[in-house]
Amino acid sequence: MAENGLFLDDVTIALNGQTLVSVTHRVAPGDVLTVMGPSGSGKSTLLAYIGGFLPPAFEASGRVFSGDIELTALPAEDRHAGILFQDPLLFPHMSVGGNLVFAIPEAVKGKAARAALAETALEGVGLAGMAGRDPDTLSGGQKARVALARALLSSPRMLLLDEPFSKLDANLRGQMRELVFSKARDGSLPVLLVTHDEADAQAAGGAVIRIGAA
Known part of the structure; x- marks a missing residue:
């Protein structure tokens, strides 16, 4: 896109x-x-x-x-539009991986495929293996990286x-x-x-x- x-x-x-x-x-x-x-x-x-x-x-x-x-x-x-604000605005009731999977377009089918995309996105921002983490356990910098990965996963135009x-x-x-x-x-x-x-x-x-x- x-x-x-x-x-x-x-x-x-x-x-x-x-x-x-x-x-x-x-x-x-x-x-x-x-x-x-x-x-x-x-x-x-x-x-x-x-x-x-x-x-x-x-x-x-x-x-x-x-x-x-x-x-x-x-x-x-x-x-x-992929949007990043001052605050990362991660969903507190979801894991890090859940936050990312939520953003993946519905056209991507299958739980395993969506989870794999989320993991690849985390690797791309230096957070490999953190899909299972609670967002509250992350540092400010890590939360910002998750927010970026989530925005990029949404297939934004901008x-x-x-x-x-x-x-x-x-x-x-x-x-x-x-x-x-x-x-x-x-x-x-x-x-x-x-x-x-x-x-x-x-x-x-x-x-x-x-x-x-x-």
Whole structure:
């Protein structure tokens, strides 16, 4: 489902008549567009609009395409956005492996096949053999890796990153940036990152759009 870029076609988001975001930009497969701004500037609303979960208080216009597919014409569940937030948001009542299997598309049949995919995904983020673990027993960095593996297993068209590195310590932030962006490149996934951290933008290496007050 990858291989297609992401095109933001005159996307404008406003609140109470005040424009927060206005952008036209093409993100090639494997590239990163970083949207920077202070807290409350509205940068996360862009991810919400693309993902299909923008709160009704906001007014939005413009179209978003994945290849030839107009995502903004589809319900959220059909847009296939892989999303990472500040918190990993793992299901506490499921094992690590259960969290991953939950994300695998229904087209993949068979319990053994789905479990094998989950294990391969864990190996890919350096967590081989941890499928049976309770998420609560993992470190913050390990939880972030599981969240990444889960997003990648969902066969996303794109990755939407809402400050996913902000709660990690400095060393882990560097490791996770490298892992996330390399996985996106390997999977030819266009990435939209929102952050207020200049180091995130530098690590992403792509175009940067700045919104809100400096």
